[in-house]
Amino acid sequence: MPDETATMQIGELADRTEMSLRTIRHYDEVGLLTPSGRSEGGFRLYTHDDYLRLMVIRRMKPLGFSLDEMAELLRVVDALDRGAGDAAGAGDAGAAGEGEPGDEGDGHVQATRASLAAFVDETVERRAKLERQLAMADEFLELLRARLR
Numbered sequence: 551m552p553d554e555t556a557t558m559q560i561g562e563l564a565d566r567t568e569m570s571l572r573t574i575r576h577y578d579e580v581g582l583l584t585p586s587g588r589s590e591g592g593f594r595l596y597t598h599d600d601y602l603r604l605m606v607i608r609r610m611k612p613l614g615f616s617l618d619e620m621a622e623l624l625r626v627v628d629a630l631d632r633g634a635g636d637a638a639g640a641g642d643a644g645a646a647g648e649g650e651p652g653d654e655g656d657g658h659v660q661a662t663r664a665s666l667a668a669f670v671d672e673t674v675e676r677r678a679k680l681e682r683q684l685a686m687a688d689e690f691l692e693l694l695r696a697r698l699r
Contacts, residue, residue: 557587557595567604574604580617582607582624613676626665629658 564571577583578594583604585594596604603624610620 555597557597558601559589560585560594560596563596563601563604566601567608569604569608577604577607580621582617582620613673613680615676622665623669626662626669629662630666 558566560571560574563569564574567574574583578585583600586597586600587595589595606624606627607620610623615623
């Protein structure tokens with residue numbers, strides 16, 4: 551199990567995620583992945599949670615999700631991780647989830663879960679499209695191999 555309190559510099563994060571330094575820096579610039587800290591020398595420091603966040607981004611990329619869509623999913627995931635208390639921008643709407651069903655907080659939890667469900671549905675569709683493309687690539691490869699025989 552990884553040491554969740556340990557930090558790593560951007561080079562180690564890049565190695566662990568098989569992503570370029572430039573891409574990781576870009577995700578920082580656009581607000582998708584903010585380092586958890588900085589070293590005394592000003593180097594970005596990342597935690598295990600930062601690594602997990604970057605892996606979510608990395609997994610979305612081949613499915614063709616835009617940066618805005620990635621940011622939205624990360625907001626949903628963050629809200630769920632917080633207990634959906636201020637999901638979807640609820641802000642200071644009160645202590646969500648601490649009341650009767652139908653309270654404003656409960657609505658935010660439901661909205662957050664609905665947003666996540668929409669991402670699941672979209673991911674299923676995008677995966678199916680990739681699967682069809684892979685089947686076409688396999689057919690093409692077989693056509694090429696047949697010419698070698």
